[in-house]
Amino acid sequence: MAVYSIKDLEKLSGVKAHTIRIWEQRYGIINPRRTPTNIRYYQDDDLKFLLNIALLNKNGIKISKIANMSKDEVAEKVAAISDINSEYGTQLDALTISMIEMDEMKFDRIISTNIQQLGFERTMLEVILPFLDKLGVLWLTGSINPVQENFISYLIRQKLIVAIDAEPLAQGETVKKFLIYLPEGERQELSLLFMHYLLKVRGHQVLYIGQDMSVYDLKDIYKVHRPDFIFTMISETFAREPVQQYVDTLSTTFPDARILLTGYQVVAQDVPTLGNVRVLKSLEQTLQFLDQLA
Secondary structure: OOEEOHHHHHHHHOOOHHHHHHHHHHHOOOOOEEOOOOOEEEEHHHHHHHHHHHHHHHOOOOHHHHOOOOHHHHHHHHHHHHHHOOOHHHHHHHHHHHHHOOOHHHHHHHHHHHHHHHOHHHHHHHHHHHHHHHHHHHHHOOOOOHHHHHHHHHHHHHHHHHHHHHOOOOOOOOOOEEEEEOEOOOOOHHHHHHHHHHHHHOOOEEEEOOOOEOHHHHHHHHHHHOOOEEEEEOOOOOOOOOHHHHHHHHHHHOOOOEEEEEOHHHHHOOOOOOOOEEEOOOHHHHHHHHHHHO
16 A cells, blocks of 8 residues: 655645645644654545545635535546546546546546547547646656556556557558657657647658667568658656767668657757757747648
8 A cells, every 4th residue: 555745645635734734633624644753644534535536625615615515525526527627627626636536437437538528639639738737746756656657647648549549541552651669768658649649630651660679670561551651759868878869870871761859858959950850949949830821
């Protein structure tokens, strides 16, 4: 069973530690355990309940009223608010709860409702990607564990694959062909899958070859398909060679293709590019490029 400090609860719920202590003392909302040295600590059930309480409180329900509800009543209210409230903060809070509780039904209800109202692309841009940014912060601060992260990442991956599969295959001589992949050591699969969707929904042909691909691997598929564009992301630090050297190798190995690059390492190192290489510095810039191409 996971153990959380009051600072962990603050990061995950958005409720200040001072406020949590007041809720404990005045309303008995949660009752922390204590170590032999009298340091407060909390467990999974405490965190889950606090997340639900925080969501209700942020949506206008007074803490004094919440304190008189049973846990079942709290859960019912949270479910109702998550379904009908499309505000940015509420969506992130509800997704965080679904991750902590590892509740697939709750996650699916939130995302499916957003997809119906906004469409898949806007749901990714306005709900899922901001949630993944929050997830990254929580992971770096040690506030969530690998099981929770893997659980929610897998569910998002499923949604992406279903959306990609629903789009028809582009055909015709004028259709642009994109080869997309991740180099060896890169793990940004969700971002690459989203790029697959963005390209496919805009009527481009996509050759998706996944993660851990070497330049040698790329040569094989390039000979067969001759793509117009090669897209990749470089976010991790290369161990085998400098980023600049890798970019130059791509450029000279595939001189007839346009190389599209994005990712933290490319942008942060301000990598100089040859004539057939273009750096897309942000998701916004990537979307602008794709829309101009269309």
